[in-house]
Amino acid sequence: MSQAQQPSRRTVLAAAVVAAVASGTMPAAAATTAAPAGTDTAAAPGRPVDYHAWTSYRDWRGGSAEGVRAVPGRRPGAEIGTPAGRTDYTDPHTGRTATWEYATWTSPVHRLSVPATEVIASWNAHTPEGTWLQVELRGTYSDGTDTPWYVMGRWAAGDQDIKRTSVDDQSDGKSSIWTDTFAIDDASSGLRLVSYRLRLTLHRTPGTRLTPTVWRLGAMGSDIPDRFTVPASAPALTRELAVPRYSQEIHKGQYPEYDNGGEAWCSPTSSQMIIEYWGGRLTPEQLSWVDPSYADPQVDHAARYTYDNQYEGCGNWPFNVAYAATFDGIQGVVTRLASLTDLETLVAAGIPAITSQSFLKTELTGAGYGTSGHLMTVIGFTADGDVIANDPASPSDEAVRRVYLRREFENIWLRTKRYDANGKVRSGTGGVCYLYFPAHPSARQRKALAAVGVC
Incomplete structure (x- = not known):
């Protein structure tokens, strides 16, 4: 298999996210500012991993919505209600430019129980033909500054409307996106991500009633010690x-x-x-x-x-x-x-x-x-x-x-x-x-x- 023959881009990703802790023990948690009102906090202390997700009707009614509505039922979700506007997107893999209606939903701030060297977002959604979605992450560092809005993926279940894609060359000098993973550039500096928000942008063909529906949106933050x-x-x-x-x-x-x-x-x-x-x-x-x-x-x-x-x-x-x-x-x-x-x-x-x-x-x-x-x-x-x-x-x-x-x-x-x-x-x-x-x-x-x- 190809993975056995040569280093892959996943190898480069892994190299970027390893916590450089010479002692092999977990670093001390950095920055202990109080969580702001409306912040979600993790409930699993003691684990070096913090996974959090938004899945319930109450979750989808929270956060900040522009054109997105919460949908109740056995499997609650978020979908386009009244679009917030229109935008052009040029697909970098086809060169095709198309106009899309869009709506956005931004999560509350989630404060990590584990100040993280890396974060990986994941989502569960339905995207009928003529629709797609984008997931972004913005976080706050332990030094009190914020990341930019990083694109974590542009995704559709099919491949007829856009070509699903990660986005390269995203960095602010403190962290970078490696395909699907946010990573602190120099973990040995002690800098960590202490909180984040996720933003959904839902797209559809103008003039239709089609919509993506997102049932689960979450992310895993972690700080794993350096170890052989x-x-x-x-x-x-x-x-x-x-x-x-x-x-x-x-x-x-x-x-x-x-x-x-x-x-x-x-x-x-x-x-x-x-x-x-x-x-x-x-x-x-x-x-x-x-x-x-x-x-x-x-x-x-x-x-x-x-x-x-x-x-x-x-x-x-x-x-x-x-x-x-x-x-x-x-x-x-x-x-x-x-x-x-x-x-x-x-x-x-x-x-x-x-x-x-x-x-x-x-x-x-x-x-x-x-x-x-x-x-x-x-x-x-x-x-x-x-x-x-x-x-x-x-x-x-x-x-x-x-x-x-x-x-x-x-x-x-x-x-x-x-x-x-x-x-x-x-x-x-x-x-x-x-x-x-x-x-x-x-x-x-x-x-x-x-x-x-x-x-």
Whole structure:
């Protein structure tokens, strides 16, 4: 797979966000100004991660709206009511300029329980043909100054109106956007992000009643200590979930316009496995564009509809989550977990997870490859506590199920520093994962999600 052959832009991203703390311990929290009125505050002290989301009718009625209305019901959301105005957008990937009606919703300030070196936004939405959305972030630093409004993504479920895209070259000299991640430029300075707001801009074709509908908008802020190794967790669960198995490798050479074909499709392949675990299915009509001679056409479909035209890849984390949430009854988030104990909590409640890791061939027994960035799906644990993973970097669907040694897996997933084959220090993703779960979780599932900081 391509990730194993050369460093990806995701590697550059990870290098930018590692907290440079020589002692290997968490830095002291910076700036303790009082939270302003109307500020949301996190309720999970003690975790190095703060995930917060706006999902309820009350949430959508809060914040500041210009042309956006809150929609009640079983799945509350935000949509265009009366447009705030019109704007022209020139798609950088097609050169096409079009006029759109738009409306905006800006969240209340969320004060992070963990002053953060990085923040990743994610969202769940419906964008019918003729609509799209933009997500932006603006934060306040621990020195009291503010960031600019950073674009975290321009997204549509389809690709007929705009080309979904991240936005490069965003920086203010203190922080930068690396594809889908806000990162403090120099974490060793002690500067942190202490709060943020998110802004939605919803777009539609002028003169229609079409509208995007956003059900979930949130972000994960974190400050993970610099570490080559992590503490070992004790096994506590024996269970395996029945998750479909798909190989990315059997798609080599297919649709190279989407990140050079299947060899680089670990993220959408993993996403499709869990989507189908939760009952998500694509119709023959939706799959009609795929060459009928290709096996598992739903994987080709997932690659096309997670593709980030600026990143030139299918590994944009929020775009994968947003794709999963286009299926009825599924929602998702990007977050970080603290240990395999967190994964056991989720699997015990029937929730698999997609994890991101990088490693040498010698660091993960049985993988048979090394990689600078790879996604796989954790589906369970053996009686010895080892990790059962659906690894899409497998030669066939039948070979996808793997068992990886617990200690090895935990370390390559949770560390933030590693050595490459040339002995140079590189970065790890520090426990990043995607979680997909029912739009209406059971009580047990809600409890498990809350235990890992997902509201």
